[in-house]
Amino acid sequence: MENATKNQDGRHLRSKQTRQKLLEAARDIFLQEGFQNTTIKQIIKLANTGYGTAYTHFTGKDDLLIVLMEDVMQKFFDIADISFYPSSKEEARRMILDQVHTFFQIAESERDMMKVFSEAMGLSSAINAKWEQIRHKLIQSITNDITYSQQHGLARSDLKAELVARQWFYANEMYQWEIVFNRHGVSLDEIAKTITIMYTDALYL
Amino acid sequence: MENATKNQDGRHLRSKQTRQKLLEAARDIFLQEGFQNTTIKQIIKLANTGYGTAYTHFTGKDDLLIVLMEDVMQKFFDIADISFYPSSKEEARRMILDQVHTFFQIAESERDMMKVFSEAMGLSSAINAKWEQIRHKLIQSITNDITYSQQHGLARSDLKAELVARQWFYANEMYQWEIVFNRHGVSLDEIAKTITIMYTDALYL
DNA sequence: ATTTATATTGACATGGTGTCACTATTGTCA
DNA sequence: TGACAATAGTGACACCATGTCAATATAAAT
Numbered sequence A, B: 001m002e003n004a005t006k007n008q009d010g011r012h013l014r015s016k017q018t019r020q021k022l023l024e025a026a027r028d029i030f031l032q033e034g035f036q037n038t039t040i041k042q043i044i045k046l047a048n049t050g051y052g053t054a055y056t057h058f059t060g061k062d063d064l065l066i067v068l069m070e071d072v073m074q075k076f077f078d079i080a081d082i083s084f085y086p087s088s089k090e091e092a093r094r095m096i097l098d099q100v101h102t103f104f105q106i107a108e109s110e111r112d113m114m115k116v117f118s119e120a121m122g123l124s125s126a127i128n129a130k131w132e133q134i135r136h137k138l139i140q141s142i143t144n145d146i147t148y149s150q151q152h153g154l155a156r157s158d159l160k161a162e163l164v165a166r167q168w169f170y171a172n173e174m175y176q177w178e179i180v181f182n183r184h185g186v187s188l189d190e191i192a193k194t195i196t197i198m199y200t201d202a203l204y205l
Numbered sequence C: 001a002t003t004t005a006t007a008t009t010g011a012c013a014t015g016g017t018g019t020c021a022c023t024a025t026t027g028t029c030a
Numbered sequence D: 001t002g003a004c005a006a007t008a009g010t011g012a013c014a015c016c017a018t019g020t021c022a023a024t025a026t027a028a029a030t
Helices: A010-037 A040-047 A051-057 A061-080 A089-109 A111-123 A125-151 A161-180 A188-203 B010-037 B040-047 B051-057 B061-080 B089-109 B111-123 B125-151 B161-180 B188-203
Strands: none
Touching (some): A010 A051, A010 A061, A040 A051, A089 A111, A089 A188, A111 A161, A161 A188, A188 B161, A188 B188, B010 B040, B010 B051, B061 B111, B061 B125, B111 B161, B125 B161
16 A cells, blocks of 8 residues: 555566566667667567567567666756856856766766667667757756856856857867767866866856 | 760750659648658659659659758868868868857758758668768768868877867857757857867867 | 466567669660 | 660568457456
């Protein structure tokens, strides 16, 4: 009666275990094969379930990956929740630099999964929509930070906060992909520093 | 004898015509259906050729689109070739604003094709590589412009030109996609102005 | 023990792809 | 001109992944 979650069946338990097996198998295969090359067959084989089973728990490959994305997404959302109430340009710069570092470090630590996401974004509109959520939340958060700075006389007010926020976010996002794919000889640190200086020198008074 | 191009067969001519028919049909279908939903079947039907014919002229869907991309790519390359020798911050700002406008205007005028490219980039690594060429060329060009400005005492020299160039390009590219997909109420003009001001105020002395 | 509810299963229909052996067309040369 | 060569075009076919569904297995309830 108190057990509010659900009918605490053994059935339900079995179902949850199967689902979990599928998710873990999917993770392994995705990491090994990438999104495109992964087939349901491979996943159910590793998970040791029947073919149709995958479809009773998930709507398809996309859905499987989306669930796996959610962990990583949370890390990004956490960045948006960092408080931002600087009282000077210098303080703002320090705080922003920290955020950029955090952002880039997620890219590094989750590199392999991020590669899969990147591939899957182009292949699945559902996954794309999921990523769009991250974008939206982070841009929203940056917009708030800029607005705060403007209202407290720290930042120039002649530009629309949201337009500036997008510009800033895009630079971050794209550099993040560069880091994921190791496209650069330049250190993560120097990138963070450079883009932060450009941003804060343009925006803050 | 003088006809250096090739064996001036009627065969060769016929072949060229078939190829052209396929390209035109592909263009129509791509615009109508998008990349993913387009099938070779649809293309060859519209082009009035046999199924296998498409494969003798092109390696597949990707290849067809890549050839169609080349026209548009040229427009982007043209931007990179615009000369840039400003003698003051103000002049630099004007010139850069012009470039941004041009860049955005391509997005607008080629909107439908750009949408197809965008979709296809995620689906085909060959097409992705093609787009990467555009990125590379434009970033290279911006890097040169920054270096010139630094060497002539117009721009700060404490930042690596290439890092700044990437940051700038990414903002442009991402906003361009927004324009392509009409994601914004804000005018193209205000976007161009905002990002240019941010960029030049940060970089130029 | 019987019935009901839920979970699992794999065979099947579907649809697109790329290949390849074959046909058709055009050019060449004796 | 007729035979042969070279090139272009063709569509049937094998392949493979997907998602569905009717059937089956397992657990719960009575």
